[in-house]
Amino acid sequence: MYAVLVSTLLGIAAAAPARSTAPNFAVVANLPAGGPLASAQAWNLTSYHITPCYDYAVFTNQSGRSFYANGTAAEFGTHSSNVLSDGGTPPWPWGTIVAPANQTDEQGRRNVFINCGTGTPGLEVIKNESGGGKVVYGTGQFYVCNSTLPYGPAIALYYREKDGKLFDGCADVELLTRCLDDNSRREYQQDSFCL
Numbered sequence: 001m002y003a004v005l006v007s008t009l010l011g012i013a014a015a016a017p018a019r020s021t022a023p024n025f026a027v028v029a030n031l032p033a034g035g036p037l038a039s040a041q042a043w044n045l046t047s048y049h050i051t052p053c054y055d056y057a058v059f060t061n062q063s064g065r066s067f068y069a070n071g072t073a074a075e076f077g078t079h080s081s082n083v084l085s086d087g088g089t090p091p092w093p094w095g096t097i098v099a100p101a102n103q104t105d106e107q108g109r110r111n112v113f114i115n116c117g118t119g120t121p122g123l124e125v126i127k128n129e130s131g132g133g134k135v136v137y138g139t140g141q142f143y144v145c146n147s148t149l150p151y152g153p154a155i156a157l158y159y160r161e162k163d164g165k166l167f168d169g170c171a172d173v174e175l176l177t178r179c180l181d182d183n184s185r186r187e188y189q190q191d192s193f194c195l
């Protein structure tokens with residue numbers, strides 16, 4: 001009886017999933033296998049610096065930036081919280097920014113930026129059906145293109161509305177969240193779903 005109870009408890013402990021929320025997370029690309037840019041699968045989101053407070057969101061095959069969800073309880077409740085990533089020396093909050101529909105690049109694409117200051121309200125981490133989490137915004141779709149930026153090509157992140165067209169050579173991407181070991185918390189920060 002006692003042995004059965006112990007082994008049952010051990011069984012439960014062994015089956016317990018890894019952390020499913022954390023204060024800070026990395027953002028990792030999940031791309032369709034065999035599609036364009038599949039070679040950037042599992043790359044980390046980081047920033048591509050142009051000038052102070054002007055950085056594109058791009059994926060790298062090195063370590064990326066650390067992100068966190070920010071807002072009041074009311075903002076989280078109304079999907080108007082934002083996603084931040086501290087930068088600079090000493091670090092201060094930078095926001096993840098989706099270009100508005102009327103501020104596209106010369107090809108008509110809505111860039112995603114990581115700039116100092118506040119982030120776009122409505123960028124949030126939701127639970128992924130198979131565990132962990134992903135960053136979403138509205139009802140649209142994130143995608144990546146191998147883009148020519150001022151200091152050389154990069155796998156840059158873009159956003160389009162649900163019915164918007166996907167540019168040739170680009171690929172839809174899911175922004176999966178990976179828990180980081182950094183347990184630091186800031187005012188208005190809320191833990192996020194991640195694996």
Ligand SMILES: *[C@@H]1O[C@H](CO)[C@@H](O)[C@H](O)[C@H]1NC(C)=O
Nearest residue numbers: 039059060061062153154155
């Ligand atoms: C990492 O990405 C850079 C730029 O795309 C590329 O030159 C390099 O070969 C890549 N390294 C690996 C290990 O994939």
Ligand SMILES: *[C@@H]1O[C@H](CO)[C@@H](O)[C@H](O)[C@H]1NC(C)=O
Nearest residue numbers: 026042043044061062063064
């Ligand atoms: C992404 O970053 C993590 C560290 O946060 C690192 O272990 C991993 O190798 C990086 N992924 C790639 C593809 O470089």
Ligand SMILES: *[C@@H]1O[C@H](CO)[C@@H](O)[C@H](O)[C@H]1NC(C)=O
Nearest residue numbers: 098099100101102103104105
């Ligand atoms: C872009 O659209 C917003 C409303 O969504 C408006 O407030 C803003 O003035 C517009 N900006 C430009 C440059 O047209």
Ligand SMILES: *[C@@H]1O[C@H](CO)[C@@H](O)[C@H](O)[C@H]1NC(C)=O
Nearest residue numbers: 070071072093117118119188
């Ligand atoms: C974080 O959220 C709080 C609460 O809404 C807000 O006051 C603050 O400006 C936000 N920080 C940034 C950098 O957006």
Ligand SMILES: *[C@@H]1O[C@H](CO)[C@@H](O)[C@H](O)[C@H]1NC(C)=O
Nearest residue numbers: 030128129130132174176195
């Ligand atoms: C859920 O996350 C896994 C990886 O953690 C990913 O492979 C899968 O595509 C995600 N599914 C959805 C529906 O987001």
Ligand SMILES: *[C@@H]1O[C@H](CO)[C@@H](O)[C@H](O)[C@H]1NC(C)=O
Nearest residue numbers: 037039040146147153154155
């Ligand atoms: C992106 O394009 C450049 C050439 O412009 C190429 O060197 C690089 O390998 C490409 N990166 C990926 C991940 O396909």
